[in-house]
Amino acid sequence: MVVSGGTMVGGQALVAKYTGGFTNNDLLDNGAAQAAPADKEIKGPLTILLVGIDPRKPSTPPLSDSILIAHIPADMSTAYLFSMPRDLYVDIPADAKSGVRAHSGKINSAMALGSQVNGKIDVVNGFQLLSKTVRNYTGIDKFDAAAIINFGGFKKMVEALGGVSMVIDMDVKSEHLTPEGKQRPRKSSCPVTSDCPHPYTGPQASYKKSSKPVRLQPWQALDYVRQRYPNAGVPMSDYDRQRHQQQFIKAMAKEAMSKSVITDVKKLTKILDAAGESLTFAGGGNDPLEWAFALKGVNVDDMTTIKLPGGGKFESDGDYLGEEFRPATTADDFFKAVREDRVASFLLDNPGLVNKDS
Numbered sequence: 001m002v003v004s005g006g007t008m009v010g011g012q013a014l015v016a017k018y019t020g021g022f023t024n025n026d027l028l029d030n031g032a033a034q035a036a037p038a039d040k041e042i043k044g045p046l047t048i049l050l051v052g053i054d055p056r057k058p059s060t061p062p063l064s065d066s067i068l069i070a071h072i073p074a075d076m077s078t079a080y081l082f083s084m085p086r087d088l089y090v091d092i093p094a095d096a097k098s099g100v101r102a103h104s105g106k107i108n109s110a111m112a113l114g115s116q117v118n119g120k121i122d123v124v125n126g127f128q129l130l131s132k133t134v135r136n137y138t139g140i141d142k143f144d145a146a147a148i149i150n151f152g153g154f155k156k157m158v159e160a161l162g163g164v165s166m167v168i169d170m171d172v173k174s175e176h177l178t179p180e181g182k183q184r185p186r187k188s189s190c191p192v193t194s195d196c197p198h199p200y201t202g203p204q205a206s207y208k209k210s211s212k213p214v215r216l217q218p219w220q221a222l223d224y225v226r227q228r229y230p231n232a233g234v235p236m237s238d239y240d241r242q243r244h245q246q247q248f249i250k251a252m253a254k255e256a257m258s259k260s261v262i263t264d265v266k267k268l269t270k271i272l273d274a275a276g277e278s279l280t281f282a283g284g285g286n287d288p289l290e291w292a293f294a295l296k297g298v299n300v301d302d303m304t305t306i307k308l309p310g311g312g313k314f315e316s317d318g319d320y321l322g323e324e325f326r327p328a329t330t331a332d333d334f335f336k337a338v339r340e341d342r343v344a345s346f347l348l349d350n351p352g353l354v355n356k357d358s
Contacts, residue, residue: 022275027146027282029128042286042294044076045341046144049131050249051111053123054151061112062123064130065151066245069140071338078299080343081249082306082334083242089313089322090137095129098122106322107133123148123280138335145291148280151222156274158218158252160267165213166221166251169356170240172233174205174223181205181219198231213251221248238323239309243355246305254300304347305355308334 052066067084086108094102100113110133115126127148135141158164175198178184184204190196207216207224216224225248227234228241261267283291308331313324325331334353337346347354 022279022281023283023287024124024280025282025285026124027127027131027148027280028143028284029131040286040290042144042291044072044074046070046072046076047140047142047338048072049134049143049146050149051127051130051147052149052151052154052245053111059121061115061121062126064108064111066149066242067107067130067134068246068249069134069138069338071341071343072295072298073341073343076295076297078302078304080304080306080338080347081246082308083246084134084137085238085242085310085323087238087322088137088310089324090133092133093129093136095125095132097125098129100129104321107137139339140335141339144284145286146282150278152278154274154278155218155222157271157278158221160270160274161218161252161255161261162267163215163217164221164248164251164255165215166247167213168207168210168224169243169247170233171209172207172224172227174207175200175227175229175232177205177219177223178203179205181217181223198229221251224248239307243305243307246355250300250303250305253303257300306334306347306353307355308353 048070050066050068050070051064052068053062054065055062063086065086067086069082069084071080071082072078073080084107086106088107089104090107090110091104092100092102092107092110092113094100095114098114098117107130111123111126111130113126114129115121115123117125127146131143131146135143174184176184184200184202186192186199187196187201190199205220205223207220225241225244227244228238230237234240255261256271261271281288286294308325310323310325310331313321315321330350330353334343334346334350337343
């Protein structure tokens with residue numbers, strides 16, 4: 001009903017009731033741009049920051065394990081999805097509220113550092129520092145919307161969908177789970193208190209390369225996109241994982257916008273229940289329902305996922321600092337194309353940046 005632009009009052013009230021629980025516009029701290037009143041009409045081009053966190057407990061500072069940016073052009077017909085490597089070595093600005101000093105470090109630490117305020121965890125402040133870090137690095141002046149996705153609750157959203165269908169683009173073995181989806185046992189030589197690089201043993205869940213979309217159970221989909229170690233069949237480590245995450249987001253969007261979901265009130269209610277546990281959304285003054293209506297024309301099948309290749313950055317003595325884009329000029333030119341809303345023409349000139357699944 002939401003995606004098709006239906007106007008049934010009862011349905012709108014139901015969605016508004018749920019979405020109000022996971023809306024927090026404080027996430028969008030866009031500096032001077034924040035002072036301007038929100039435009040109630042959502043128009044392209046739009047840029048949206050999506051951050052995935054996986055805190056072990058509420059008292060743990062959240063690391064941004066996944067940082068994705070969606071760019072929607074002026075005609076709002078499609079979307080371009082790209083990732084910032086979690087270990088990207090960047091300048092992290094100072095933050096008075098958390099006491100963070102300006103320094104250089106891995107980008108995924110910005111949210112964790114910014115969230116530590118007066119001995120408590122302030123996820124919103126951490127997100128704001130991460131957003132500022134990303135904006136400074138890319139030159140994107142503001143984000144029109146933003147979301148934090150907690151993977152603990154995110155699993156329930158995928159379960160509510162009943163799984164997803166996606167192409168498996170390489171043979172992958174699970175570092176973490178058995179073929180039945182259970183946690184693999186730890187090696188006797190690697191107790192929980194030890195720091196072993198690959199502590200698990202026994203049979204592994206596996207995912208075979210496919211030319212067509214295959215149906216993955218919820219635990220399989222989440223496990224597949226989690227893998228990032230070469231010994232699991234993921235040679236490019238986090239860069240391969242970024243691609244799989246982008247493919248997964250695209251598959252989820254397609255699943256969520258299918259008729260089997262939007263016409264099934266029971267299933268839609270389960271998804272909204274799960275969203276309340278896993279999602280924090282900021283729409284810049286527009287609520288999630290208004291965003292759903294505005295983006296209903298986006299063609300999910302045409303959504304393009306983009307790879308920005310890179311490699312390790314090292315100090316002169318060989319110590320690893322983090323990741324950097326290579327060549328840097330390609331990433332800089334791409335970010336400029338995003339800012340100027342000419343991604344389509346840029347990709348025509350640089351087709352190697354488009355993931356094959358697109």
